Amino acid sequence: MAFENLTERLSKAMKNLTGRGRISDEDLQETLREIRLALLEADVNYATVKKFVANVREKAKGADIMNGLNAAQQIVKIVNDELTETMGEEAVPLNKSDKIPTVIMMAGLQGAGKTTTVAKLAYKLKQEANARPLLIAADVYRPAAIEQLEILGRDLDMPVFSMGTDVDPREIVKKGLAQAKENKNDYVFIDTAGRLQIDADMMQELKDIEKIAQPDEILLTVDAMTGQNATATAEGFADALDITGVVLTKLDGDTRGGAALSIRDVTGKPIKFVGQGEKPTDLDVFYPDRMASRILGMGDMLTLIEKAQKEVDEEQQAKQLQKMRENTFDFNDFVDQLKQVQKMGPLEDLMKMIPGMANNPALANVNIDEKQFKHMEAIVSSMTPAEREDPELINPSRRRRLAAGAGRPIVEVNRMIKQFDQMRKMMNQATKGNFGGMEQMMGGAGVDMGAMMGGGMPSGNFGSKMQNFAVKQAARRMKKLKKKRGRR
Structure with missing residues (x-):
C-alpha cells in the first residue's frame, strides 16, 4: 500500500528525538535532513519538498514541550499539520449545478x-x-x-x-x-x-x-x-x-x-x-x-468508523454489544463478526487504520490469508448448535471431532478457541470501560501492548503519550465532523 516506506522513514527520523524536552539546532537539522530524504524518496516534487521542510523548520525551531507532548511528538504534530496543509487542509466536495443535470x-x-x-x-x-x-x-x-x-x-x-x-x-x-x-x-x-x-x-x-x-x-x-x-x-x-x-x-x-x-x-x-x-x-x-x-503512522480512525457504519448492520451490532457486556458472546456471534469485518476490506489495511499500527514492525511482513476466515467458519460449522452457544462444552474429545469435521489440524482448532476466549474477555472488559484490566490481562499473556501499538514511534505502556495523541486527534476530528453535519 502507498506510503509504507515514507511512514517508516518519517518515524525513524523523529524517533531520534525521543525523550528530549527541547530541540537543539543540531537535532532539528538532522531530523529535517531525514524528512527531506524521506519525501524525495517518496517521489514528492522537489519544489514541494523544499517548501515543506522550510515551513517545518520555521515552526519547529526552538519549540518547547507543548500540551504534554515531548520533542518527538511535538515534531509529529508540526509535520502532521504541514502535511495536511500541503494536501489541501479539508475535503473538497463535488460541484453541483442549480439545475439538472x-x-x-x-x-x-x-x-x-x-x-x-x-x-x-x-x-x-x-x-x-x-x-x-x-x-x-x-x-x-x-x-x-x-x-x-x-x-x-x-x-x-x-x-x-x-x-x-x-x-x-x-x-x-x-x-x-x-x-x-x-x-x-x-x-x-x-x-x-x-x-x-x-x-x-x-x-x-x-x-x-x-x-x-x-x-x-x-x-x-x-x-x-x-x-x-x-x-x-x-x-x-x-x-x-x-x-x-x-x-x-x-x-x-x-x-x-x-x-x-x-x-x-x-x-x-x-x-x-x-x-x-x-x-x-x-x-x-x-x-x-x-x-x-x-x-505518519497514526492511523485513520474516522475512515475506519465510516467503513464500519457503511458495511456493518447496526441492529446486529447493538445485539452483539449487549452480549459482550453480559459475557454471552458465542461462536454464532463470532462468525457474524468475521463476515462483517471481511466486508470492510483486507484486514491488514484495516489494522493500519488503527493509531500506531501502520508501521508496527510486527506487521511489516504480515500478509493475512483470507482463507483463515474460511477455516474458522468451517470449524464453527462443525460444532453442534449447543456447542456454538456454550463454548464451555468443547472438551478435548469434542475438539478432535471438530478438527476431523472441518478438515483442519487439532492445533488450529485449539488456537481458534483460545483466540475466541481472549477476544471475549477483552471485549467484555472494553464494554465496561476497564482498559486497565485489558492491559493487565494482555500483560499476563506476555503481550507488550506498547510495542504492539506504538509501531516506530516512542512506546511505553498501552496508554503511551503518542498513542493518546493519535486517538485524541481522531476524537477531535470526529467531533468536528459531527458539528459540521449538524449544521447542514
Missing part, C-alpha cells in the same frame, strides 16, 4: 483508470445520494473503451449512452446531453478519450467537448503509481482545461505516495477522490487530514 467531464491519460473511475463515482452518487446518472461513452479511440463502460453500466444498473466508434465524440456528447435532459437524469458523466501522452489533437478535442457540455466539474484522473510524472500530467491538463479537481487512482498499488503530496501544491487543484481497489465501492473522498495521519 450536473455535468461531470472526466479527463486523463490512457491507462490511468478513467473509465473505471467514471463508473465508481456514478455508482457512489447513486448509492449515497439516490442519484440517477447517465454515462456518456465518448472515448472512441481506445479499443473496447465503449464496451467496458457499457459492461460496467449494466453490472451497476446505470444507463450508458453510446453511438459506436465511427461517430465524432463531440456529436456523441451533444446527443448524450439531449437524452439526459429528456430522461431527467440528475448527473451526467462524460468519459472522454485519453492518450498515452498529452498532445495538441487530444487537448483540442477536450476543449471542444468542454465548450459543448459546459461541465460543472472537470475531474482529472491521475495514476498515483507514476510518481512525479503524475504531477507533470496534472500541470499539463490544468494549463489547457479548467480542471476543478483530481481523482488519484491505484493508491493501493506499489506507489510511494509522492503524487498525493505534490499535486495540490504544484497545480492548486484539490484531490477530491482516491481509488484504492477494483470494486465499485473502492472510491473514497480524499481527506487531507486523514491522509496525513496515515502517512
